[in-house]
Amino acid sequence: MSKYYLNYLEELESEAIFVLREVAAQFRNPVILFSGGKDSIVVTHLARKAFYPAKFPFALMHVDTGHNFPETMEFRDQLIQELGANLIVGSVQEAIDKGRVVEEKGRNASRNVLQITALLDTIESNQIDCAIGGGRRDEEKARAKERFFSHRDDFGQWDPKNQRPELWNLFNGKHFQGEHFRVFPISNWTEMDVWNYILKENIAIPSLYFAHEREVIWRNNSWIPVSEHLNMDERDSPVTKKIRFRTLGDITITGGIESEADTLEKIVEEVAAMRQTERGNRADDKRSESSMEDRKREGYF
Amino acid sequence: MIGNYAEKMSIENNQLLRISTAGSVDDGKSTLIGRLLYDSKSIFEDQLEAIETTTKRKGREGIDLALFTDGLRDEREQGITIDVAYRYFTTPKRKFIIADTPGHIQYTRNMVTGASTANVAIILVDARNGVIEQTRRHSYIASLLQIPHVIVCVNKMDLVDWKEDRFLDIQQQYEGILSKMSIKDVRYIPISALEGDNVVNRSENMSWYQGAPLLHTLETLHISSDLNKIDTRFPVQTIIRPQTDKFHDYRGYAGRLESGILRKGDEVVALPSGFNSRIKSIDTFDGTFEEAFAPMSITITLEDDIDISRGDMIVRKNNQPNQVQEFDAMICWLNSSPARPRGKYTIRHTTNEQKSMITEVVYKMDINSLERNSEATEIKTNDICRIKLKTTKPLMIDEYRDNRATGSFILIDDGTNETVAAGMIIS
Ligand SMILES: Nc1nc2c(ncn2[C@@H]2O[C@H](COP(=O)(O)OP(=O)(O)O)[C@@H](O)[C@H]2O)c(=O)[nH]1
Ligand SMILES: [Mg+2]
Numbered sequence: 001m002s003k004y005y006l007n008y009l010e011e012l013e014s015e016a017i018f019v020l021r022e023v024a025a026q027f028r029n030p031v032i033l034f035s036g037g038k039d040s041i042v043v044t045h046l047a048r049k050a051f052y053p054a055k056f057p058f059a060l061m062h063v064d065t066g067h068n069f070p071e072t073m074e075f076r077d078q079l080i081q082e083l084g085a086n087l088i089v090g091s092v093q094e095a096i097d098k099g100r101v102v103e104e105k106g107r108n109a110s111r112n113v114l115q116i117t118a119l120l121d122t123i124e125s126n127q128i129d130c131a132i133g134g135g136r137r138d139e140e141k142a143r144a145k146e147r148f149f150s151h152r153d154d155f156g157q158w159d160p161k162n163q164r165p166e167l168w169n170l171f172n173g174k175h176f177q178g179e180h181f182r183v184f185p186i187s188n189w190t191e192m193d194v195w196n197y198i199l200k201e202n203i204a205i206p207s208l209y210f211a212h213e214r215e216v217i218w219r220n221n222s223w224i225p226v227s228e229h230l231n232m233d234e235r236d237s238p239v240t241k242k243i244r245f246r247t248l249g250d251i252t253i254t255g256g257i258e259s260e261a262d263t264l265e266k267i268v269e270e271v272a273a274m275r276q277t278e279r280g281n282r283a284d285d286k287r288s289e290s291s292m293e294d295r296k297r298e299g300y301f
Numbered sequence: 302m303i304g305n306y307a308e309k310m311s312i313e314n315n316q317l318l319r320i321s322t323a324g325s326v327d328d329g330k331s332t333l334i335g336r337l338l339y340d341s342k343s344i345f346e347d348q349l350e351a352i353e354t355t356t357k358r359k360g361r362e363g364i365d366l367a368l369f370t371d372g373l374r375d376e377r378e379q380g381i382t383i384d385v386a387y388r389y390f391t392t393p394k395r396k397f398i399i400a401d402t403p404g405h406i407q408y409t410r411n412m413v414t415g416a417s418t419a420n421v422a423i424i425l426v427d428a429r430n431g432v433i434e435q436t437r438r439h440s441y442i443a444s445l446l447q448i449p450h451v452i453v454c455v456n457k458m459d460l461v462d463w464k465e466d467r468f469l470d471i472q473q474q475y476e477g478i479l480s481k482m483s484i485k486d487v488r489y490i491p492i493s494a495l496e497g498d499n500v501v502n503r504s505e506n507m508s509w510y511q512g513a514p515l516l517h518t519l520e521t522l523h524i525s526s527d528l529n530k531i532d533t534r535f536p537v538q539t540i541i542r543p544q545t546d547k548f549h550d551y552r553g554y555a556g557r558l559e560s561g562i563l564r565k566g567d568e569v570v571a572l573p574s575g576f577n578s579r580i581k582s583i584d585t586f587d588g589t590f591e592e593a594f595a596p597m598s599i600t601i602t603l604e605d606d607i608d609i610s611r612g613d614m615i616v617r618k619n620n621q622p623n624q625v626q627e628f629d630a631m632i633c634w635l636n637s638s639p640a641r642p643r644g645k646y647t648i649r650h651t652t653n654e655q656k657s658m659i660t661e662v663v664y665k666m667d668i669n670s671l672e673r674n675s676e677a678t679e680i681k682t683n684d685i686c687r688i689k690l691k692t693t694k695p696l697m698i699d700e701y702r703d704n705r706a707t708g709s710f711i712l713i714d715d716g717t718n719e720t721v722a723a724g725m726i727i728s
Contacts, residue, residue: 004562004594005525008317008396017598018557021538025611025652049586050598053551054543138389145384163384165410165635167417167723169557170649170711174718188398190389196312 009197016043016185017050018169019148023130023183024050024057026173030130030183031088033119033301034060036072037248038205039134042194043185044079045203047132059086061131063119063301065111065250066093067229072248075206090122109231110253116299120156123180130173130181133301138190142293148187154178156299182301191246195271199264209267211244211259222255246271317396318519321419321448323412323439325404328425329456333494334388334401335366340501341516343390366494385415394520404435409668409683410635412439413723416446417709420524423515424453428461428491432474434669440475441668444482445631445685445725447702449527451487452518459493463506481671483702490515528595532699533561534622534707535615536651541600553584553600554609556652559706561617563601564592568618571609572697577618578605612653614697614707622707624695629663629727631701633685636714636721640680646712646721648692656693657712663687687727701725 006014020043023030032047034040044060051057060080080087092114095101100121101114123131137144147163149171164172173181186194198205216223217236224230226238229252243256244267261270292300322330338344356365388399400415402408416422422443426436443451453475461467468491479487490499491510498504499514513521541553563569567580581602583590593599601615609615616622634640640659648657665677666685680686701708712722 004530005316005528006596007312008315009312011317011596014557014596014598018538021555021598022652025539050555051541052586052600053545053548053553053584054541055545137387141386144386144388160384164720165414165723166720167414167711168705168709169418170709170720172649172711172713172718172720174647174713176718188387188389190391192391193396200312 009193009200012186012189012193013046013049013197015169015188016046019171019183019185020047020050020132022149022171022173023132023185026171027130027181029126029128030057030132031059031061031126031128032132033134034062034076035134035249035301036062036069036076036206037134038194038198038209039136039186041079041134041203041205042189042197043132043134044083045201046185048083056083056085058132059088061088061090061122061126061128063090063115063122064092065115066091067111067227067250067252069206069208069225069248069251069254071206071208075204079204088122088126090118092118094118095121106231111250112253113295113300115301116156116295119301120299123156124178128180129175130183132183132185134186135182135184135301136189136191136194137184137187140292142296146184146187146296148184149173150182150184151175152180152182152299156180158182158297158299160293160297192268192271195264195268199268202264206248208245208248211242211262211266213240213242214256215239216241216243216256220255222257224253224255225251227251315395316524317398318421318522318524319398319400319419320421320423320519321400321402321412321415321443322423322425323402323404323416323442325427325433325435328404328427329494330401330404330425331367333423333425333454333456333492333500334399335368336494336497336500337399337516338388338390339366340497341390341392385411392516392520397519404439406435406438406669407683409438409442409685410633410723412442413446413633413635416442416448417723419446419448420527421450421452421519421522422448424451425456426453426471426475428455428457428467428471431471432478436475437478437671438668440478440482440484441666441671444484445633447483447705447725449485449524450522451484452515453487453489454494454515455489455491456494458491458498458504458507459496463491463498463504465491465507465509468507468510478671488512488518490518529560529704530594531561532620532622532704532707533563533617534559534651534699534704535563535601536653536707537609537611537613537615538652539611540609551602552606553602554615555598555600557598558593558595559651560595560704561620562592562594563599565590569603569615570618570621571603571607572614572616572621573624573695574608574613576605576607578603578607580604612651614651614653616697622697622699624697626693626695627660627689627691628696628698629687629689630710630724631666631685631687631727632680632712632722632724634680634682634722636719637682638714638721639682640721642678645715647715648690648696648710648712648724650696650698650710651707653696655696658691659688660691661689663689690724698726700728 215226244259402415492499538556664673664675699707708726
């Protein structure tokens with residue numbers, strides 16, 4: 001080692017590891033919110049690095065809309081086994097069955113908002129005091145204001161105008177019974193950083209991120225995968241396209257893009273040349289200009 | 302054209318630069334950041350479309366660049382920046398994080414927050430108004446938080462006919478206020494955020510200006526030497542004890558090296574216990590290192606079995622911080638309830654936590670006039686004061702101006718759990 005500075009990716013990694021170690025030190029029962037998407041995979045990888053050679057210290061929590069890509073579920077289960085970690089599932093289907101929430105109706109129905117209840121119920125019933133997320137400030141404008149350590153009241157709500165100040169790297173995770181924190185170790189990363197890091201570290205990700213042939217329909221300006229969960233009618237005409245996904249979420253609203261990128265190198269190249277933000281393909285964010293902020297206030301990821 | 306400037310960037314020599322911006326309302330901060338993002342091609346098509354739609358809905362023409370940074374709904378509606386918003390962009394030379402902070406006096410605490418981690422402050426001055434009260438305030442905060450570099454951008458040069466005289470005049474005004482502060486490196490750039498002159502591209506309207514445009518300045522600012530590489534400070538975050546067959550007796554101390562360098566074999570001392578030992582290994586997931594430097598997150602093991610826990614600090618034997626229970630500090634009061642006279646607060650310093658009490662208010666700083674008021678006794682929101690603090694157990698401190706990590710602290714109110722003050726240690 002001849003140079004005495006870190007490059008930006010090394011500095012971001014060091015910052016994230018610092019944050020994860022603060023979580024382990026400051027909370028009793030922390031979990032990683034695991035969606036099977038690249039951001040939560042990167043956070044999981046960072047946690048593995050942060051505590052090496054000790055055992056992986058967090059449980060993974062999956063908020064399951066019931067509308068999953070089978071590939072994501074397989075990936076999740078395999079990772080859990082590899083880490084020797086606990087899996088906690090918060091089920092939206094269960095919340096519907098119990099009458100905690102009511103399913104949306106119609107062609108554009110989505111279980112996105114319903115996740116909030118499943119998430120908060122699971123946090124409460126498992127007495128979780130910290131949920132670590134893969135949220136990044138560059139994803140969306142309401143997220144740009146999010147702290148690393150983000151306080152939630154005992155209704156799980158975020159009060160963006162009344163956030164705790166966060167100075168230097170002195171993170172304050174103190175809270176009362178029933179309250180919890182959301183912690184975002186990769187707050188300062190961009191989509192490009194995440195991909196460069198996945199490439200550098202050679203991190204395994206679900207096959208859905210690589211270009212593959214799939215039956216899709218054109219809806220809300222992106223290619224929505226045909227699945228048993230998708231409400232279709234005569235207006236929809238399924239076609240087979242070579243696509244890949246930039247984010248993974250609920251299979252009924254996660255749109256893919258046409259792509260030939262079937263290796264990590266090609267994906268990095270493609271992302272670098274991209275003209276749309278990744279959330280441009282998510283119907284959940286398009287409902288109104290402040291829809292993310294509204295959902296986040298109520299307790300969304 | 303929209304696209305990504307980052308296409309061919311190399312990661313290897315690319316450093317991270319943290320910027321904070323300050324300026325009073327309507328000086329053009331948001332426009333400037335929007336311009337930086339736009340001209341460096343860091344804005345995506347769908348973001349641009351959303352902004353165009355919003356601009357049109359407000360009955361205005363074209364694209365309002367300020368809308369890229371004004372995030373929360375209340376701010377979009379009121380058209381002002383309330384909280385700190387973070388923006389990211391990358392050029393082939395660097396990755397940038399911009400903390401956009403509001404300028405009103407009632408948001409002093411937000412400015413302090415944005416400034417706490419910044420390598421460089423951009424201070425905006427409206428060319429028509431020159432140096433005003435707010436400029437002084439923002440500069441004082443940059444100085445208080447010891448931001449190593451300050452760039453004074455004289456904005457809206459288009460409204461003063463691009464005149465050099467005006468620019469030089471403002472530069473002179475600014476040099477006048479500098480004498481009361483400790484800012485190491487100051488530069489001046491005449492710009493028009495609205496029209497883009499000297500932001501990313503060199504201005505054709507101001508050929509008299511020989512210096513570099515803002516972006517180039519940010520890309521080439523020398524920052525490696527800003528970090529303290531002399532005083533080795535390793536606050537312990539957590540203990541790594543695998544207790545597996547393979548790592549049966551492994552006991553590692555995990556933390557981030559906040560300053561200085563550590564090598565295998567170095568003689569170290571654990572504080573506050575004072576026990577000596579040597580570095581046996583520096584471990585990471587990626588392997589064992591011969592040496593580590595700040596700000597690396599590492600795990601170290603020692604030759605001797607000594608009792609160390611979170612909040613302790615490992616340092617070199619011949620270079621130790623001060624261990625004190627009483628010290629002076631500048632604080633910025635962040636909370637909406639005032640400080641309680643002789644109030645007790647939890648102090649968080651590095652990874653260490655103790656109880657503390659404010660024993661005296663030495664003076665309150667009037668950050669507009671930069672006068673000290675030694676009569677003041679109460680501490681309210683946004684106040685900046687010099688205080689005396691007493692802790693129940695010794696802290697391992699350095700002066701803030703020598704070491705941002707071991708010279709800073711926060712105070713937490715045990716009644717509400719809120720972070721109520723930010724502090725910078727004087728002695
Ligand atoms: N003529 C001119 N107007 C500018 C310039 N920069 C910003 N403005 C305008 O000044 C107003 C305030 O700008 P804004 O970026 O919102 O200021 P902020 O409050 O500091 O964030 C807006 O109407 C901008 O269009 C400039 O360089 N020249
Ligand atoms: Mg603004």
